[in-house]
Amino acid sequence: MHVVTCIAPVNIAVIKYWGKRDEVLIVPTNDSLSGTLSMEQMHAKTTIMASPNFKKNCIWLNGKEESFDNERLLTCLREVQRRAERDGANKDLLKWHIHVCSENNFPTAAGLASSAAGYACFVYTLAQLYSVKGDVSQIARQGSGSACRSLAGGFVRWHMGSAPDGSDSIATQVVPETHWPEMRVIILVVNDKKKKVSSTSGMQRSVLTSELLKHRITYCVPQRVKDIEKAIISKDFNTFAEITMKDSNQFHAVALDTYPPAVYMNDVSHAIVDFIHCFNKAKKSTKVAYTFDAGPNACLYLLESAVAETIALVNHFFPGHNSKNIIQGLPVPPANVQETIAAIEKMGVVRHEEGLLKFVINTRVGEGPKQLTDSSQHLLSPSGVPKRLAE
Helix, strand or coil, rough: CCEEEEEEEEEEEEEEECCCEEEECCCCCCEEEEECCCCCECCCCCEEEEECCCCCEEEECEEEECCCHHHHHHHHHHHHHHHHCCCCCHHHHCCCCCEEEEECCCCCCCCHHHHHHHHHHHHHHHHCCCCCCCCCCHHHHHCHHHHHHHHCCCEEEEECCCCCCCCCCCEEEEEEECCCCCCEEEEEECCCCCCCCHHHHHHHHHHHHHHHHHHHHHHHHHHHHHHHHHHHHHCHHHHHHHHHHHHEEEHHHHHHHCCCCCCCCCCCHHHHHHHHHHHHHHHHCCCEEECCCCCEEEEEEEEEHHHHHHHHHHHHHHCCHHCCCCECCCCCCCCCHHHHHHHHHHCCCCCCCCCCCCEEEEEECCCCCCCECCCHHHCCCCCEEEEEHHH
């Protein structure tokens, strides 16, 4: 019996991936770039056990057994095993069936990049199980496109590549998490339920019907990727923030330009956008940047110096139910924001009804996946069933 447990992070794109030029290989229509979030607050955790006693491959996701007969899952397994065989892995181990148990400590399929973290963790854990060396981002990409960006910390660029077999469509680290230690991320969870239009379905529709997507791919993204990479390296927050917000807005414009439209943002999302622009205007400088993936939840990029004021303002304009504290994650010092509230209210922003935000996660840019060496962290019991089921 061999067993390995790893954790992998969520990543939030600042230059969005939207559209595939090959549905099977999951090769994108444009480069994308993201920040990797700290695993202290959000991560996928996966245990994989291989045993000669297992009769078939099994997988449990968030406590529920799922079918292993999933083409993307099988592709990742085959590709890692092929690499392992090439690297001289134990032939008996490669013949054994595996049991997989994976859990996210955050809502799944709610626009929080759960599939990216999940597939990154699955591929990374398989690589540790079979002692595969080197970059496996090309394999993770075939499970869930943006999963390749979760295989490194800091800021990560996914190169679209040009090779027909997708071999050069890989993710590379732009800078490690230590490069810009002041960078923080606040996630405003508007809705933790499953979204109506999946990312896969939305992308397929956009590629077939959106004229704006063609313009974005050809004229906008190539220059934006260069500019934001330069801004990250030079720690130019103003440029970083402006590009991030413009790219998010354009991505959702593409979703609306799709026929039928794919709608991911809701009224609360738009209220957050308005609030952020008014906040920046009140401060006469860009303090916070928003970005929205394929869902209604806002991801705010900001520097550590702006966190206390931003959280206090979010608490005021988007209060928790019964004014309950909904802040999770890193501790936040108090801030006096009365003057800023008055300035923002003069621009027409109102205090919204309670409970529009489910919770708020205060986190930072963090490191890539890692293996957990403490056996008590395994999600599977020695018999190969989830510990939660075994209890």
